[in-house]
Amino acid sequence: GNSVTQMEGPVTLSEEAFLTINCTYTATGYPSLFWYVQYPGEGLQLLLKATKADDKGSNKGFEATYRKETTSFHLEKGSVQVSDSAVYFCALSASGAGSYQLTFGKGTKLSVIP
Amino acid sequence: DADVTQTPRNRITKTGKRIMLECSQTKGHDRMYWYRQDPGLGLRLIYYSFDVKDINKGEISDGYSVSRQAQAKFSLSLESAIPNQTALYFCATSDFGFQPQHFGDGTRLSIL
Numbered sequence: 001g002n003s004v005t006q007m008e009g010p011v012t013l014s015e016e017a018f019l020t021i022n023c024t025y026t027a028t029g030y031p032s033l034f035w036y037v038q039y040p041g042e043g044l045q046l047l048l049k050a051t052k053a054d055d056k057g058s059n060k061g062f063e064a065t066y067r068k069e070t071t072s073f074h075l076e077k078g079s080v081q082v083s084d085s086a087v088y089f090c091a092l093s094a095s096g097a098g099s100y101q102l103t104f105g106k107g108t109k110l111s112v113i114p
Numbered sequence: 115d116a117d118v119t120q121t122p123r124n125r126i127t128k129t130g131k132r133i134m135l136e137c138s139q140t141k142g143h144d145r146m147y148w149y150r151q152d153p154g155l156g157l158r159l160i161y162y163s164f165d166v167k168d169i170n171k172g173e174i175s176d177g178y179s180v181s182r183q184a185q186a187k188f189s190l191s192l193e194s195a196i197p198n199q200t201a202l203y204f205c206a207t208s209d210f211g212f213q214p215q216h217f218g219d220g221t222r223l224s225i226l
Binding site: 034049107 | 147155156157162214215218
């Protein structure tokens with residue numbers, strides 16, 4: 001079956017530090033890959049996506065590249081801000097049993113301190 | 115107004131009670147989903163519906179039921195609530211294919 005493994009948190013960084021959150025996946029076929037962000041007290045919001053190998057998704061200074069050879073979709077940001085404190089979920093969408101369900105990783109909590 | 119609205123936002127109830135969580139959307143999407151979120155476990159799919167006449171069980175459907183009353187409305191019921199159903203519940207919608215899902219703000223449910 002499909003699965004997503006992302007680095008466990010929590011992750012604590014100082015403002016302006018470099019961020020990497022690792023994500024690897026197992027899927028049949030050719031999945032689409034997503035990063036969602038959940039701010040405190042809110043639902044999940046799509047942060048970025050990539051639909052085929054070597055695609056780079058980017059948004060709000062975050063980037064992730066779809067690497068088929070390493071089955072990875074690591075999230076990066078060059079300089080984090082306090083407002084980036086949230087829980088980040090890696091997810092994939094792949095056809096299986098006639099559906100396009102999302103499979104989520106367990107989430108990584110990021111705290112950015114001034 | 116939110117595109118995906120969940121009611122109530124918070125609910126505290128007792129073991130054995132019947133509970134309904136409601137979700138409505140204005141995005142015009144055909145597909146709707148119910149997830150539960152538990153600390154350290156991420157989101158797990160309870161039920162999903164691809165149209166009004168199509169209801170499917172997800173990973174953890176035991177103890178839950180759903181009703182798709184219209185394209186825009188999808189409700190989740192706990193017929194006899196138990197404490198281990200205490201969790202944060204999310205409704206989501208999507209368009210066809212590999213389109214991303216759009217989430218409501220969640221319902222925090224506590225069962226005593």
